[in-house]
Amino acid sequence: MTTEPRKLKLPARRDLRTRRSVIVIDRLADGIIRVGGLCVIVAVFAIMLYLAQMVVPLFTGGGVTAEFARTTSAVPAGPTIVDRLDDYRTLAIRIDDGGGVSAFHLATGTPVEVPQLDFGGNRATAVARTLSGDDLAFGFADGTVRFARLDIKVAILAEDRVPAGLARLDARDRSDGTAVYSSLPGAQVRRLSVAVDIGSPVTIGAGVPIVAIDLRKGGAAERPTTVFATVDGNGIARLSQAETRTNLLTGQARTTTGTTVLPALPPSLSIVAVAITDKADQFYAADRGGMVYRFDTRDFAAPRLVEAVQLVPSGATLTTFAFLNGEQSLVVGSSAGTVDVYFRLPRADARTQDGFALVRAHAMAPHAGPVTLMSMSQRSKMLATADAGGHVWIRHSTSNQTLLKLPPAAGEGSAYTALMLAPRDDGVLAAAGGRYHAWAVDIPHPETTLRTIFGKVWYEGYGEPVYTWQSSAGTDSFEPKFSLVPLIFGTFKATLYSLLFAVPIALGAAIYTSEFTHHRVRATVKPAMEMMASLPSVVLGFIAALILAPFVETWLAAVVAAAIAIPFGLLAAAYLWQLLPAEWALRHGGALKFLLMFATIGAAVGLAILCGPLVEYLLFAGDVMAWANGDIGGEGPFMLVLLAVPSFFMVEAAFTRSLGDRFHARQRGLPRHQAGLLDIGRWLAVALASLLLAYVLGLGLAAIGLGARGGIVDTYTQRNTLVVGFAMGFAVIPIVYTIAEDALSAVPEHLRAASLACGASAWQTAVSVILPTALSGVFAAVMVGMGRAVGETMIVVMAAGNTPLIEMNVFNGLRALSANIAVELPEAVRDGTLYRLLFLAALVLFAVTFAVNTVAEVIRLRFRRRAAQL
């Protein structure tokens, strides 16, 4: 059969003009794409701006929203000893040393009549109040103590139930002389009135005056406790504790009490203040000269003086001394103007009897003149201090910053005699006689500064400044710990370990399917891998936490063994395959080879499980958990395993450089199976040499203190980064694989053909020709995988234990930024500090992915330019 040359059919007349509709569609598409692209960019920036705008208030301080100075005629007869402000800053209440209670409407100074405390004609010599001011204790010169309550009663009434004939105080408030009625939104009225109640005198030290007293109410709602302490004129300190438990069935309350008399203080002291904890385990007495005496009263049967320490600068006197909310920070003010925060901490070099010492954790900005007054917040670690010049400063202990400096009103400048921080931290009242100055302040985020979020902070009870994340608790005395550093670290740790697991497998698989298998195999494998990517990550997390984690824990040695056995087994199988006759190997290169590979992996896993105990014995001195914990065994064997792979590559490279050509020349002359045998011999020799090298390197590194233990392996916990790495691998491998595979397959066929035609093996072609050409795509694949790992949430939430640790240990957990956002967002109060911090976490996550992607893109473009020259 002859073939005639085919005639090329050309259109008779070719219209060279583009059709109008095509042009229109083209322009339209161009416009839409342009607008769409711009919209995406704008949207990304808008998100970033929104996040930034949510975050900014964290770093801006507070401000004064209203301020006024007035006088009132409601002045107590004697010196004021107790000050109170109600929750709503409506009423100010003062008690003098004769039990006289006076109250006035804060905004106008109008006096409000309130019941008086009956001291029986005595004058109080010492006073104590709980932080809220509801409970009071007064000490008297005759050695008695009286307990009292000062309740500010709040009732919400409907507008129509308000009594008629009230005198109007201001736009919001009315009064009947004994109560204040404040109009609220929704036709409601809040009625504020004061109730007092005083108990009968309790004799503490007969005839000896009480010079200092402290009172605490604590315990959970189910088991309330009361603790109070006194110091009398002879320096005798007493401490009492009462705990009440109520039987819920019978309603019967049982109160257990304990009292102890402390070792005597030197009688020459002039005790200014005492402070106790609500557990009654610590007792502090402060002398005017600045000496503070600390007693350990954990054991009521044997209280002891454990520390006496000077806490004010020499030459100065101690003027204020009190606990911050939570009774962990002692704040000491002095006549030199210093305001220092002390923690009781265990110290190895403590020259005290209990190994603890008072340590100055924060030295706050000093006042210009002597500190005269101090008032503690009931909600946070905020405090207000006033100096002799009438300056009032609002500070925060955790962030050690001065939030507001309130100058004295014009024409004033003398010392105040009373200072009150409002119960909700939203105002300050300073008073002297009938003159007072009030500020309404708004300090939404006193605890955050750049330093507290990204730097080390010294928190209450901590031995040193640390990075830590503990955002909230069930009590108001909790000091929130907002360091993003452990979370950022956690994100990077999870990413690093999951990429270490995923990238070699994914790239290996991509190279294998694109370069070594039949295109039909690839057509099945690739969609199967992509199916894997569609597994919801919550499912992966669930499986990881509840199935994989216990499995890995039980079979840890086998898992380590498998990490050695699988690559080794596959390599061994590959060398053995070379021994097969060429024709047979070629004929069965497809399905059978594939099946054999699976069989090899199966056999390697089986072998790993069988050899688990042996590996445990050889590497981990018989017990991998105890070994990781650092209890038994040495570093050597594990370092050998860890360094085996890098050593192998080093030895292999050295061999190829030095003897490679000669070896290949020799090999070429041999028949196939002999060449194969020689190759196995070479491989075994290299493997042995690399083991030797790894051993030497391992010993060397361990000797200079670079061992794995205490670094990347440490105490084993069930929810750990290894498990996260495996689970996240499942999420990352398909993405990296499919993009890398596309990049490798896209390398022009002529390059492959040219390389093979020049006599290079498929492996040489893949590694030296295809991979460098496709490097930009492969790199992009890894970066996209990294992006996925950084943002991955559900797997880390479920399987990582959410422990905000800063340790590289692969055997313990982590807390990632993304997981933290997911876990804590439901509890965050809108526009609260935690809420904004979670936005900051999101912004950090955003910035990290942005940076990673930008760097990736820059490197990718550089590679691509190089590849384009090929």
Add this chain to the structure above:
Amino acid sequence: MGRLILPAATTIVCGILALAAANAQQVDPKLASYQTVSGVSGNLKSIGSDTLNNLMTLWAEGFQQRYSNVKIEIEGKGSSTAPPALIAGTAQFGPMSRPMKAAETDQFEKKFGYKPMAVRGAIDALAVFVHKDNPIQCLTLQQVDAVFSKTRKGGVDKDVTNWSQLGLTETFADKPISLYGRNSASGTYGYFKEVALFNGDYKDSVKEQPGSSTVVQGVASDKFAIGYSGIGYKTADVRTVPIAAKAGATCHDASEEATYSGDYPLARLLYIYVNINPNQKIDPLRGEFIKFVYSKQGQAATLKDGYFPITAPIASQDLKELGLAN
């Protein structure tokens, strides 16, 4: 169709009544029996404590069986999610396993002018769980503190990190203690921190689980674990550890008796917070639900869920405060 449904419904109701009767011996007999009223319908949503999640579900089921026109949705991610939900008005009930903090009440008051009301719905013995094979006999609160806390405010000088330090031998000797706990949204987290940790801080190595059941699952699958959650989540794979209030005091298991007497140091009340305007009568839907919670039938559910029922004095006191007393 109606003919088909009626017998089925009767069977279900009878079944529930029988169940309630079976449990009735343990519920305070002075509690009122619930009387169905007419005209109750609408939707309710509860957001809050995970500890109370199952119990809320049981109450909701019981309530819905009496009122077919009522739909109740329950979400339990942690007690700290209750106040924001009550403030935003997304939920009518805010179950919490700890009392509200002052800061949370402030937020509520800022919006509504009045304070939220608390319903004391059940009694829980917050339990410390270990694996079922763990032989530990007793822990003092101070030891629990030393196990879970990095600040050790309980007063124990040395950190406790392995089971030998708590006196265990053989398979548990020298084994590191694996810690499980709740996330910070949880009221159980807050309560445990307040009472067992004496307001100290958790170690960073406490594995924070999103729910009570995952804490218990974690402990069940981890032989050297210790964790805490409401007693209602106890399973056969974990053991509760008896707790003593201090060294030398008697150890009490999380039993009914020790919980009621207050001897078990981690006994606590479980609350449901409600937004009730003190000047208005509560709407019948929420009012009836609260009455149901306080009824014999409602309290029988607490037993079914593993918690302990509240007593008649508490119920009558709370109902009076809520303006629901008859």
